[in-house]
Amino acid sequence: MISHPHAPAHESASATHHGHSNGHEAGHGTLKGYLIGFVLSVILTAIPFWLVMGEVFDSKLVTAFFVMGLGVIQIVVHMVYFLHMNPRSEGGWTIMALIFTLVLVGITLAGSLWVMHHLNANMMPMSPEMMKNMP
Amino acid sequence: MASNIQAQDTDKPEFYLTEEHHPEGSTMLGFWLYLMSDCLIFATLFATHGVLGRSYAAGPSPADLFNLPLVAVNTAMLLLSSITYGFAMLQMERNAKTETLFWLGVTGVFGAIFLGLELYEFIHLIHEGAGPTRSAFLSSFFTLVGTHGLHVTFGIIWLITLMVQVSMRGLIPENRRRLMCLSMFWHFLDVIWIGVFSFVYLLGVLG
Numbered sequence: 602m603i604s605h606p607h608a609p610a611h612e613s614a615s616a617t618h619h620g621h622s623n624g625h626e627a628g629h630g631t632l633k634g635y636l637i638g639f640v641l642s643v644i645l646t647a648i649p650f651w652l653v654m655g656e657v658f659d660s661k662l663v664t665a666f667f668v669m670g671l672g673v674i675q676i677v678v679h680m681v682y683f684l685h686m687n688p689r690s691e692g693g694w695t696i697m698a699l700i701f702t703l704v705l706v707g708i709t710l711a712g713s714l715w716v717m718h719h720l721n722a723n724m725m726p727m728s729p730e731m732m733k734n735m736p
Numbered sequence: 737m738a739s740n741i742q743a744q745d746t747d748k749p750e751f752y753l754t755e756e757h758h759p760e761g762s763t764m765l766g767f768w769l770y771l772m773s774d775c776l777i778f779a780t781l782f783a784t785h786g787v788l789g790r791s792y793a794a795g796p797s798p799a800d801l802f803n804l805p806l807v808a809v810n811t812a813m814l815l816l817s818s819i820t821y822g823f824a825m826l827q828m829e830r831n832a833k834t835e836t837l838f839w840l841g842v843t844g845v846f847g848a849i850f851l852g853l854e855l856y857e858f859i860h861l862i863h864e865g866a867g868p869t870r871s872a873f874l875s876s877f878f879t880l881v882g883t884h885g886l887h888v889t890f891g892i893i894w895l896i897t898l899m900v901q902v903s904m905r906g907l908i909p910e911n912r913r914r915l916m917c918l919s920m921f922w923h924f925l926d927v928i929w930i931g932v933f934s935f936v937y938l939l940g941v942l943g
Contacts, residue, residue: 649934717787
């Protein structure tokens with residue numbers, strides 16, 4: 602039997618858990634961290650609902666800007682306090698995967714909206730007669 | 737003599753795995769990559785809704801249909817379930833099995849309320865004649881929100897499975913790993929919901 606150096610350590614680690622594996626795992630949260638994240642999330646959720654339901658701003662563009670901005674901030678809060686993202690977890694691979702995904706998401710969203718907007722803008726206007734003759 | 741046997745031993749082919757202790761981190765990284773791919777699915781659905789979200793086909797608009805107080809309650813349910821899952825993880829680290837199960841149960845209840853309210857909203861919309869076939873806007877709305885709801889459904893099934901596992905086997909390393917994965921999945925769903933209530937509901941009602 603090849604000796605398995607970690608086998609006995611593994612048994613004891615199951616009791617204390619914070620043996621040798623701690624450094625590899627995604628970071629653990631603390632009660633304080635979860636509560637900070639929760640309070641921030643409640644505030645960041647309440648403000649956009651209040652802005653829209655209370656019709657605080659006259660300009661819809663300003664309201665939309667605030668709603669999306671606060672949404673982005675809340676996503677960052679969730680990432681940090683609930684998902685325990687940090688640039689060092691997994692030797693930096695989680696953050697690399699996240700950045701790569703965000704680039705793809707950006708291309709997907711911005712590209713779709715841009716291309717489809719131009720398709721709409723360049724579409725030939727149709728009269729009801731033309732609509733009737735559509736296949 | 738002894739060294740001779742050892743030499744023979746090393747020449748033999750090994751028919752069992754002698755790999756190192758499975759590092760905990762790789763599962764987490766792999767699951768994270770799955771979540772990122774899931775994120776791309778939602779990105780395409782968000783993009784679809786962004787393109788089609790104003791095509792009402794002379795049908796009802798978001799301002800006519802959406803009940804923002806209901807959406808606010810829904811958001812609160814999902815947010816509460818996120819923090820209670822966090823409490824479950826904290827109890828898991830303290831090795832408190834009963835408390836972990838209690839907070840997992842609370843999380844499941846909040847998740848179920850969220851799902852119930854969403855189903856109520858869907859049924860209400862379909863009864864009003866604003867089903868997914870009514871307009872391109874409603875098609876993309878039902879697809880996006882329905883996909884999120886489907887994720888929550890499977891999250892709850894996973895949660896119940898893990899509660900049974902923990903109650904039977906206790907907080908063994910395997911169950912801890914599974915709970916960590918579900919934790920990431922559950923918080924990820926809350927992150928997606930932030931996009932849904934901001935982009936679909938609030939901006940939709942705003943017009």
